[in-house]
Amino acid sequence: MFTIDAHLDLSMNALEWNRDLTQSVEAINRRECGLDDKPDRGKATVSLPALREGNVGLVVATQIARYVGPDNPLPGWHSPTQAWAQTQGQLAWYKAMEDAGEMVQVKDLSGLDSHVKLWSNDAPNAKKPVGYILSLEGADSIVDLSYLERAYDNGLRALGPAHYGPGRYAQGTDASGFMGKKGQALLKEMGRLGIILDATHLCDDSFWEAMDHYHGPVWASHNNCRALVDHNRQFSDDQIKALIERGAVIGGALDAWMMVPGWVRGVSTPLGTDCNLWKMLDHLDHICQLAGNADHIGIGTDLDGAFGREQCPYDLETIADLQKLPDMLAKRGYTAVDIEKVMHGNWLRFLRNAWS
Known part of the structure; x- marks a missing residue:
């Protein structure tokens, strides 16, 4: 089944992890044999051939570069201009993939429809x-708001104001506080x-402020449920209900610590915590119960988000294994129509509404 993944860090993996994503996952992992500079070396699950094998024909692909002040222990760049330059390098990689015929940017309704039609042929x-x-x-x-229009002209179509920690425009995961006037101007x-x-990664204060001040389309590309993993x-649940009221779609993420409670980084294992693809369906089920339907769930794996097989479902070898989900959803009682919504339909409906 044609599949959309609403969150992959492809350019980060290409540039910072130095992965040739035109190769198979197996080839990437062989090349990393013996490396230990990152915890997921030799455990990659994502490549362009694996996406094609899994019929994942459309993804939301990120640029990412954090600014960190002198007192911020997180990894990042020491000035906003350095962070901007990093995102431009990432953009250059996507453009190189376009030049090679490996990828194509989708940024408007006509491009979306033609791309879906391409992936529907035999x-x-x-x-x-x-x-x-x-x-x-x-x-x-x-760097300043004039850069946002430059980014839009380069094809930027979605933005999460914060990632981990404090940000220049909003506060993210493990931080607290509001966006303020600068964030509101953004x-x-x-x-x-x-x-x-x-809305992914916004801390609670910034989330509610963003929902109050932003009146355009809102989604959560890769987020799970606090009721299941606190x-x-x-x-x-209140945040999920607010997103549902705004017509959002929430993508289920496959980072193990977000899927099962009690995960300890570097200690827990997918098998030891019984972390499998069914656990993601538990989170999607919970959102459906709050919505009363299956209109607000999709897939946003984050499978290349600085982790690999050591921290993802044990029944997934590569991203191509997303094709296990239709049968699993059917066993959970989802109808054929609802399964199509989860795999691609809800994201397509959202984008068509946003871009019409």
């Missing part, structure tokens, strides 16, 4: 470019340009 997937919608995870690299400019607000990274 030609082998190996000959089809993977479509990508450009998203910015954390707004720190927007939201206003996003609204003028028609950029989708990605952490500020997850959405509370």
Whole structure:
């Protein structure tokens, strides 16, 4: 089944992890044999061939570059201009993938419809470019608001104002506090340009402020449920209900610590915590119960978000295994119509409404 993944950090993996994503997952992992500079070396699950194998024909692909002040222990860049330059390198990688025929940018309704039509024909997937919608995870690299329009002209269509920790425009995971006037001005400019607000990673205070001040389209590309895994990274039921009221779609994430409670980084294992794809369906089920339907759930795996097989469901070898989900959803009682909504339909409906 044609599948949309609403969150992949492809350019970060290409540049910071130095992965040639045109290769198979197996080839990438062989190349990393013996490396230990990152915890997921040799455990990658994502590549462009694996996306094609899994019929994942359209993704929301990120740029990401955090600014960190002198007292911020998180990894990041020491000035907003350096962060901007990093995102421009990431953009250059996406453009190189377009030049090579590996990817194609999707940024408007006509491009969306033509790309879906391409992936609906009977030609082998190996000959089809993977479509990508450009998203910015954390707004720190927007040096000032004039840069946002430059980013839009380069194809940026979704933006999450914060990532982890404190940000220049909003507060993110494990932080607290409001967006303030600078963040509100960012939201206003996003609204003028028609950029989708990605509520993922916003701390509670910034989340509610964003919902009050932003009146354009809102989604959550990769987020699970606080009721099942109690952490500020997850959405509370009240937050999920607010997103449902705004017509949002929430993408289920496959980072193990977000899927099962009690995960300890570097200690817990997927098998030891019984973390499998069914656990993601538990989170999606919970959202459906709050919504009363299956109109607000989708897939946003984050499978290449600085972790690999050591921290993802044990029944997933590569992202191609997303094709296990239709049968699993059917066993959970989802109808054929609802299964199509989860795999691609809800994201397509959202985008068509946002871009019409």
